[in-house]
Amino acid sequence: MKTRTSLVAIAVALSLTAGCATRRNADQLPPDPPSESMPEEAGDGMGNEGIAGAALPGSRGDFLQSVGQYGDRILFDFDSYAVDDEDRRILDAQAAWLARYPAVRVTIEGHADERGTREYNLALGDRRANAARAYLESRGVAPGRMQVISWGKERPAVPESNESAWAQNRRAVTVVPQ
Amino acid sequence: MRISWIIAAAWSLALGAAAPAQTPPVEVQAPPPTQGGEDGQLVVDVTGGRRAALPIAVPHMPTPSAADTAAGNTQALGRQVAEIVANDLRNSGLFTPIGPSGLQPVSFPQVTAPDFAYFGTTGAQNLVQGFVQANGNGSLTVGCYLYDVAARTELTRQGYVVQPRDWRRAAHRCADTIFSRLTGEGGYFDTRIVYVSETGPARRRIKRLAIMDYDGANHRFLTNGQWTVLTPRFAPNQQTITFMTYQDERPRVMVYELDSGRTRPLVEQRHMTFAPRYSPDSRYIIFSMAVNGNTDIYRIPVGGGSPQRLTSAPGIDTGGSYSPDGRRIVFESDRGGSQQLYLMDADGSNQRRISFGGGGYATPVWSPRGDLIAFTKTGGFRIGVMAPDGSGERILTGGGYAEGPSWAPNGRAVMFTRGASAGQLWYVDVASGATRRVPTPLGGSDPAWSPLRD
Numbered sequence: 001m002k003t004r005t006s007l008v009a010i011a012v013a014l015s016l017t018a019g020c021a022t023r024r025n026a027d028q029l030p031p032d033p034p035s036e037s038m039p040e041e042a043g044d045g046m047g048n049e050g051i052a053g054a055a056l057p058g059s060r061g062d063f064l065q066s067v068g069q070y071g072d073r074i075l076f077d078f079d080s081y082a083v084d085d086e087d088r089r090i091l092d093a094q095a096a097w098l099a100r101y102p103a104v105r106v107t108i109e110g111h112a113d114e115r116g117t118r119e120y121n122l123a124l125g126d127r128r129a130n131a132a133r134a135y136l137e138s139r140g141v142a143p144g145r146m147q148v149i150s151w152g153k154e155r156p157a158v159p160e161s162n163e164s165a166w167a168q169n170r171r172a173v174t175v176v177p178q
Numbered sequence: 179m180r181i182s183w184i185i186a187a188a189w190s191l192a193l194g195a196a197a198p199a200q201t202p203p204v205e206v207q208a209p210p211p212t213q214g215g216e217d218g219q220l221v222v223d224v225t226g227g228r229r230a231a232l233p234i235a236v237p238h239m240p241t242p243s244a245a246d247t248a249a250g251n252t253q254a255l256g257r258q259v260a261e262i263v264a265n266d267l268r269n270s271g272l273f274t275p276i277g278p279s280g281l282q283p284v285s286f287p288q289v290t291a292p293d294f295a296y297f298g299t300t301g302a303q304n305l306v307q308g309f310v311q312a313n314g315n316g317s318l319t320v321g322c323y324l325y326d327v328a329a330r331t332e333l334t335r336q337g338y339v340v341q342p343r344d345w346r347r348a349a350h351r352c353a354d355t356i357f358s359r360l361t362g363e364g365g366y367f368d369t370r371i372v373y374v375s376e377t378g379p380a381r382r383r384i385k386r387l388a389i390m391d392y393d394g395a396n397h398r399f400l401t402n403g404q405w406t407v408l409t410p411r412f413a414p415n416q417q418t419i420t421f422m423t424y425q426d427e428r429p430r431v432m433v434y435e436l437d438s439g440r441t442r443p444l445v446e447q448r449h450m451t452f453a454p455r456y457s458p459d460s461r462y463i464i465f466s467m468a469v470n471g472n473t474d475i476y477r478i479p480v481g482g483g484s485p486q487r488l489t490s491a492p493g494i495d496t497g498g499s500y501s502p503d504g505r506r507i508v509f510e511s512d513r514g515g516s517q518q519l520y521l522m523d524a525d526g527s528n529q530r531r532i533s534f535g536g537g538g539y540a541t542p543v544w545s546p547r548g549d550l551i552a553f554t555k556t557g558g559f560r561i562g563v564m565a566p567d568g569s570g571e572r573i574l575t576g577g578g579y580a581e582g583p584s585w586a587p588n589g590r591a592v593m594f595t596r597g598a599s600a601g602q603l604w605y606v607d608v609a610s611g612a613t614r615r616v617p618t619p620l621g622g623s624d625p626a627w628s629p630l631r632d
Contacts, residue, residue, distance in 0.1 A: 081471070117540040117554050117581055118408060118624070119453040120510065120517060122429070123466065123473040123494040126450055130471035149427060150450055150468065154406055159380030 058101040063176040066097045073173040074132055078166070079116065081127040083135050091132060094174050095139035102145075108132050109173045110150040111157070113166035118152060125150030132172035231274040232360070235302035235327070236264040237281040239320075240289065245312035249342035252318070256310040259320055259349040263306055265393065266353035266367040270591075271612025273360075276300050289323060294330045302327050306356055310345075318345055322352035324359055334359045346395055347631065354630070366586035367392060370628040371593065372410040372419050375399065376601055376621035385623075387421055387434070392627070394617035400434060409453060409582075410434075412628040415460040418480065419626075420444065422452045431465045433480060445478055445485055453496045456480070457524075458504045464488065466496040475509055475526075488526035499543045499551075500524070501566070508532070508542040508551050508566070517556055521566070532568035541582050546629075547589035550608070554581045554594075561594050563608060574606045575613070587629045595623040 055061030064072060071094070074087035083091070098104060110129030112121035129148035137143050158165035239256035249255060257278065264275035282296055289307050297305050305325040313319055317339050324333045336355045338348040347368055354365025375388040385406045390397040400419075401407055410421035419434040431444040431454040444463060445451055453466040457477075464477045467485070473494045476485040489495040493513040500507055504524060511520050514531065517538035522529040533539040538556035545552065550563040552574075559579040564571040574592065583592045586605070593605040593616065601623035603616040616625070 115556075117497075117517075117556060119466065119496050120494060120512075120540055120556075122408075122450065122452050123468050123496055126468035126473065127471040127494075134471075149429065154383065154385075154408070156380050 058104055060176040060178050063094075063097055063104075063174075067093045072175070073171045075167060076128055076170040076172070078113070078170065079124070080170075081124065081131045083131050087132075088135060091135045092139060095136050095141055098136070098141050098145070102142075104176060105145045105147065106177075107147045107149055107175045108136075109155075109175055110148065111155060111169055111171050111173070112153045113169040114153045114156065114161065115166060116153065121152035122150050125152045128170070128172045132174065136174075231272055232304065233274045233276055233300075233302045234267060234304040234306060234356075235276045235281060235297050235300050236260050236267070236278055236306045237284045238278045239308040239310055240284055240286045241310050241312075242286050243311075247312050247318060247342045248316070249318070249345045252310045252312050255318070255345055256308075259308065259310055259345070259352070260306075262346060262349035262393075263308075263322075263353045263356070266350060267356065269367075269393070269614050270357060271607040271610045271614070272357075276302050289321065290332075292325055294325070294327055297327050304333070304356075304360065306352070308352060313339070316342070318342055318348065320345070320348035320352065322355055324356050346391065350391070350393075363590060364588035364630065366588045366591060366627075366630065368631050369587060370412075370631070371603070371616065371625050372400075372412055372421075372628070373603060373618070373625040374407055374410065374623045375618065376623055387419075388618075388622075389419075390618075392616070397619060400439075409624050411455055411626045413456050413460045413480070414458055414629055416628060416631070417460070420454040420456065420463055420480075422454065431463070433463075442482075444480075444482065445476075447485075453498065455499050457500050458502055464498040464500070464507065466498070475507070477524075486526075488522065489529070491529075495520075497541045501544050502546055502548045506566075508544055510540045510542060510553075519551065519553060519564075519568070532566070533564065533571075534568065535571055543583050543585055543592075545585050545589040546587055549589070552583035552585065552592050554583065561592060561606065563592075574608060574611060575604075580604075582624055584626045586627050593625045593627055595625065597621075 055065055071090055074083065074090050108129040110125030112124045116124060126148065129150055133146045133148055136146060156169045157171065158168045238260045241252035241256050244251055244253045260278040264278060267273035268275050284307055286309060289309050292305055292307060305327050308320060308322045311319045320338045323335045325331065326333055334355060338351050340348045350368035353367045357365040369392045370389055371392055372389045375386045376383055378384045384403040386403040387400040387407045387410055388397060389400055405423050405425040408422045410419050412419055417436060419436065421432055421434065422429060423432050429450045429452065431451045432441050433444050434441045444454065444465065447467060450468045451465050454463050456463055461480060462477050463480055464475055466473050466475055472492060473496055474487055474489045475495050475498045476487050478485045491511065491513040493511055495509055495511045498507045498509040507522050507524055509520055510517050517540050518531055519533035519539045519542050520529055520531050539553045540556050541554045543552050551566055552561060552563050555562050555573065559581055560573050561575045561580045561583050562571055562573040579597055581595045583594045585592055591605045591607050593603060595601045596604045601621045603618055603622040603625045604613055605616065606613045
């Protein structure tokens with residue numbers, strides 16, 4: 001949790017300094033739909049790797065630069081979908097970025113660790129994704145911009161069986177299209 | 179496929195003839211399953227639990243005349259059929275097969291006149307003999323005979339006429355007949371498994387729907403792996419399979435038609451639908467739908483229609499499973515704070531909790547016999563059973579992660595997923611606790627056992 005606090009601080013700092021990106025041009029192509037296997041890949045690294053500042057405004061890379069590493073996700077306690085203060089700071093940064101790009105639609109993925117049965121975890125992932133969505137909505141993100149999908153325990157971020165892995169797998173990830 | 183039951187007299191005649199058997203089999207209606215009452219002497223005690231496995235000799239089966247068929251030469255088939263019968267009986271945990279290898283060869287005339295003196299020396303209490311014969315029309319006949327070695331009597335005989343591609347089924351039917359005669363219960367060897375085949379790294383696991391015989395033979399894939407699939411189930415009438423897919427990134431329940439290979443969504447909703455289960459009459463599917471973080475159980479006709487909501491308590495209600503008479507549904511709910519098992523009437527009324535032990539309970543499945551409900555005990559991830567009133571809880575699996583039970587059609591055995599990541603399919607004999615692994619070409623999870631095949 002301590003490492004995450006420092007990450008949050010960085011994320012907030014980034015979101016504060018990432019200020020004046022330009023709006024997407026109207027004639028730009030709409031974003032591709034998120035692909036099944038990509039979000040985790042993008043989320044675990046910084047996504048759209050490359051020179052800092054080079055990411056297309058409003059893109060996934062821009063989002064991940066803005067919210068910082070792991071700023072695209074909130075983590076949950078075991079069998080819980082409660083959003084705590086730390087989560088709210090992360091979601092606030094996401095909401096701030098989304099406010100700058102009102103045309104961007106996101107998918108919120110809900111995940112569970114492996115210590116639940118498959119079907120229960122699908123429902124639990126749905127709870128977590130909806131908890132993140134409800135908070136983002138309370139911060140002004142239009143509900144129609146947010147789609148939720150639960151992956152249950154089918155897509156672990158860290159494929160190991162220990163406390164650290166489980167903690168990182170209990171998550172709701174906000175995925176911006178590429 | 180068609181399996182015919184042969185009248186005993188026809189075979190006495192055929193085997194008594196000097197020339198290779200030519201008598202066409204006479205078809206009679208299948209006799210009712212043996213209830214074990216006729217002579218009052220069941221050889222295997224299936225309720226008492228730990229009785230020693232019964233020694234039963236299964237020699238290779240001869241052929242009246244070696245002939246090449248689409249499934250191979252009848253001589254080779256006779257050996258293979260005996261091996262399958264022996265494997266099936268061994269797999270049940272109730273029998274210790276002797277042979278086929280190492281036993282004295284059986285000639286065709288000996289099929290109906292066993293060398294009881296010899297088999298007595300092997301320690302076998304029972305003896306399975308049979309033959310494989312190629313018929314003029316391209317089909318095969320597999321004869322199957324069960325004897326009591328000490329009493330020197332025949333206990334039962336059956337004949338199966340099959341197309342060559344179904345030769346393994348004839349062997350499984352033979353084993354089912356022996357199992358039924360000696361235990362008084364229905365068999366479960368002529369069955370299939372639909373399950374999720376798994377491969378690749380956990381973060382990008384490829385999951386494909388696959389179907390195979392219960393012993394792993396005749397394996398084939400039903401989906402190509404482009405989309406993650408989960409939790410398939412056989413319709414009791416074996417015409418469709420329901421499962422959950424992430425096709426088009428819209429997680430929802432689908433229905434797969436076994437004959438046509440067509441797949442269609444069960445219900446068109448923008449919310450996630452999952453955990454599908456058939457009603458015993460194959461007319462309905464109950465499933466779960468998650469709406470804004472709340473999950474309830476619904477019922478819908480298999481052909482589609484408007485879903486009827488059965489639960490409404492805040493929380494996660496999922497994993498519904500019908501009683502064999504279709505009048506009640508057991509399901510899991512966390513409405514009381516942890517995952518527990520509940521019963522309700524089929525219309526959703528009269529909901530009440532039945533599990534009260536420590537730890538959580540999930541994925542309940544009602545035995546086809548109605549006497550037990552199998553479940554996953556969360557925390558330790560073990561498979562257990564309890565009576566439908568919640569009493570008599572018993573854990574069936576030892577250490578190691580286990581999840582997702584599915585009953586054999588006779589209610590004797592439960593198949594499940596073992597292993598959290600690299601999953602394997604196993605089943606456990608409920609009475610004896612004997613476990614077996616089902617071979618799969620890749621990893622496997624979410625097995626569902628078919629009914630006995632027609």
